[in-house]
Amino acid sequence: MxxxxxxxxxxxxxxxxxxxxxxxxxxxxxxxxxxxxxxxxxxxxxxxxxxxxxxxxxxxxxxxxxxxxxxxxxxxxxxxxxVGRKFQKPSIFEALTVAENLGLALRSRQRSIWGEMVYTPDEGDRAHIQDVLGMIGMKGRGDLSAGKLSHGQKQWLEIGMLLIQRPxxxxxxxxxxxxxxxxxxxxxxxxxxxxxxxxxxxxxxxxxxxxxxxxxxxxxxxxxxxxxxxxxxxxxxxxxxxxxxxxx
Ligand SMILES: Nc1ncnc2c1ncn2[C@@H]1O[C@H](COP(=O)(O)OP(=O)(O)O)[C@@H](O)[C@H]1O
Ligand SMILES: [Mg+2]
The missing domain is CATH 3.40.50.300 (P-loop containing nucleotide triphosphate hydrolases)
Structure with missing residues (x-):
């Protein structure tokens, strides 16, 4: 069970x-x-x-x-x-790339634990970002500008930003x-x-x-x-x- x-x-x-x-x-x-x-x-x-x-x-x-x-x-x-929640309106950062948005979602979690520590994604983080890109069907598209995504892709990126925190x-x-x-x-x-x-x-x-x-x-x-x-x-x-x- x-x-x-x-x-x-x-x-x-x-x-x-x-x-x-x-x-x-x-x-x-x-x-x-x-x-x-x-x-x-x-x-x-x-x-x-x-x-x-x-x-x-x-x-x-x-x-x-x-x-x-x-x-x-x-x-x-x-x-x-x-507990991760996706709202109807995506809250992605349009000026950043897809991968940067995912990195930011990872960092916002770490910052709340470690204070204002400067964050650089380590190897594990980068691999995790790649995994999440695959999960949201955007493998190889990490460098795309988030602002240029379709409505559907923005929604998937938003889901990715939740998944990156392993809810x-x-x-x-x-x-x-x-x-x-x-x-x-x-x-x-x-x-x-x-x-x-x-x-x-x-x-x-x-x-x-x-x-x-x-x-x-x-x-x-x-x-x-x-x-x-x-x-x-x-x-x-x-x-x-x-x-x-x-x-x-
Ligand atoms: N902050 C609030 N103050 C007063 N009434 C609320 C508040 N939030 C929701 N409601 C009422 O609670 C009921 C349930 O709302 P909601 O959970 O949004 O329904 P659903 O998402 O199933 O459409 C509705 O009648 C709504 O008007
Ligand atoms: Mg509702």
Whole structure:
């Protein structure tokens, strides 16, 4: 049995009297790619906000890697503990090259550990940057200017900047929004290739064909609660899921 990357128990998030997340429990194991779907306002982004320390829940427990209490940590500490989050808008540096962006992502992590120490990538770092370039389908393109990349390539570089930090949990919020069909197909291949026993991946996405192709299991959120969890085929055929989400 594989280990739990994320253990979420009885999570409740309140904004005033409104419960954006209501007694939510879920477990995501290492090696897994979990799809998270649900109508607008279901609490999907709020869940990622809690997992990254941006929003504090009213109650509940969240453990990383079976032991680490994420709710006791700051946003920066959570990042350093191995939770990486990709936002919809890429935050790459357009004036730098692809490889420089990856180096910077590596350095920003090291700086937070070692203070303002001057950083030069050593051999290990350079090899790691090359590995990540391969993982994001940009082998040999490290010298390209990031500003010249297509929308899809910018998204992949952003994923690379998370991978360079070797996250245990990778959170992707609508990774194929705005992509062409071809870019979406390539992103399916890319994300599937990121499956690793050292990593769990959570993907929020409205593109159901995409979710079906990348996710091992799907969690359906509705009004802050877990409506259903299971393989996509089962989720797609479920009357309650069809009623609140798929049948719109
Ligand atoms: N900071 C906030 N203050 C008040 N309400 C919020 C806040 N963030 C989110 N919400 C509300 O919580 C609910 C869930 O939002 P969200 O997690 O963004 O949903 P989803 O990503 O599933 O569309 C929505 O009704 C939203 O308006
Ligand atoms: Mg959202």
């Amino acid at each position: 594989s280990k739990e990357a994320l253990y979420i128990d009885g999570l409740t998030v309140s904004f005033g009297a409104f419960r954006a997340i209501n007694n939510l429990s879920m477990i995501v194991k290492f090696g897994e790619i979990r799809g998270i779907i649900g109508p607008n306002g279901a609490g999907k982004t709020t869940l990622l906000d809690v997992l990254t320390g941006k929003t504090r829940p009213r109650s509940g427990r969240v453990l990383l890697d079976g032991a680490l209490d994420l709710l006791a940590l700051s946003e920066a500490e959570i990042t350093l503990s191995g 245990k949990v990778l959170l992707l919020d609508e990774p194929v929004a705005g992509m062409t069909d071809e870019e979406t197909e390539r992103t399916v291949t890319l994300i599937r290739a990121l499956r690793s026993p050292e990593r769990a991946i959570l993907v929020i996405e409205h593109d159901m064909a995409f979710v079906q192709e990348v996710a091992d299991l799907v969690s359906v959120l509705h009004e802050g609660r877990m409506l259903l969890e299971g393989p996509m085929e089962r989720v797609r055929a479920d009357p309650a899921v069809i009623e609140v989400y798929l049948g719109r």
